[in-house]
Amino acid sequence: MPELGGKTLILGWWDDVGVFAGFDYTKHSGELGASPSMQINEETLRAAHLSGFAPHNKGNGELAIAFRPDFIGSYIENLEALHECGESPQATHILDEIGDNPDDVDDAEIRREVPPERQYAVISTKKALRDIGFRNRVLNAYGHRCAMCGVQLKLLDAAHILPVFHADSTDETSNGISLCTLHHRAYDKGFVTFDSRYGTHINEQMAAEFRRTSHDGGLDQFRGNLRPLLILPPDRRDRPNPDFVTATNEMRGWNV
Ligand SMILES: [Zn+2]
Known part of the structure; x- marks a missing residue:
């Protein structure tokens, strides 16, 4: 019934x-x-x-x-x-x-x-x-691993590099990156990013602010888990498109 x-x-x-x-x-x-x-x-x-x-x-x-x-x-x-x-x-x-x-x-x-x-x-x-x-497509390209820390554990998101609200955003694999939920959140909030040569960066201004306000618990582990270079898909066509990477970093005020 x-x-x-x-x-x-x-x-x-x-x-x-x-x-x-x-x-x-x-x-x-x-x-x-x-x-x-x-x-x-x-x-x-x-x-x-x-x-x-x-x-x-x-x-x-x-x-x-x-x-x-x-x-x-x-x-x-x-x-x-x-x-x-x-x-x-x-x-x-x-x-x-x-x-x-x-x-x-x-x-x-x-x-x-x-x-x-x-x-x-x-x-x-x-x-x-x-x-x-x-x-x-994105998770398969990265072998179901977080590109920033390598974690699997089915904690992965396919994050857009240029966010969906941006007029030039696309659903191409090269505008995506496989990130664990922690790194996805940190990336979208501008606490962590990567440059067009795939080196990773932490927002030191934010880190200093977290220290100043006693919200820096876990910061050392976060640094330790972040790989200096992204794990990349074997197929070059699937890797983050440098144009999307640069546009996103400019939009979020990164100087990398
Ligand atoms: Zn991660």
């Missing part, structure tokens, strides 16, 4: 590949179980494994959605509106295109083709897929 004000999920799981299939609960309000309608084709599951997300129009107005576990947060947030896209061929087509490559669909096209009440879900699906793609 769907809970009032709650979310109802009907999920299948393809164990061999690790992909979920989400079904529209409004189309399955009766008995659940081995219903023959509770199916999704293998092609859709394969597509979801590759891209993170793939819709499948079952032809009866139901849109089933296959997705990888890293997309489940975004799916749960938007599932009603996403499944409702099955009622509109244009909206279904846009979701198909987003699954193929979220960079190929611009927001103006979404506003033109998707009914207003579903646009938010479609735009946020696109954004989530782009974010997941960026994160996977």
Whole structure:
């Protein structure tokens, strides 16, 4: 029984590949179980494994959605509106295109083709897929290590070098860097940075201020853990683009 004000999920799981299939609960309000309608084709599951997300129009107005576990947060947030896209061929087509490559669909096209009440879900699906793609590319490039200290422990973020709010920011791997949560925070706050030759720097003015105000606990360990040079991806194309590095350092007032 769907809970009032709650979310109802009907999920299948393809164990061999690790992909979920989400079904529209409004189309399955009766008995659940081995219903023959509770199916999704293998092609859709394969597509979801590759891209993170793939819709499948079952032809009866139901849109089933296959997705990888890293997309489940975004799916749960938007599932009603996403499944409702099955009622509109244009909206279904846009979701198909987003699954193929979220960079190929611009927001103006979404506003033109998707009914207003579903646009938010479609735009946020696109954004989530782009974010997941960026994160996977960046963390893989760095071998799932923090570029500044080498820590793994699944404490990693794919940080943007030129921040997303900047007009020239991109989701290219060369505008990303794998950082542990501590170094990500320190980098965004301007306490630590790296130059275009990949040498690391601590903000000594801030360090002095921390000492003066007795907030310098852990400073020596922080210095000790910071590598003098970043750990870099083996593929040169994935390394931080010096233009992004320089622009970011200028924006944050670094003189390095
Ligand atoms: Zn770190």
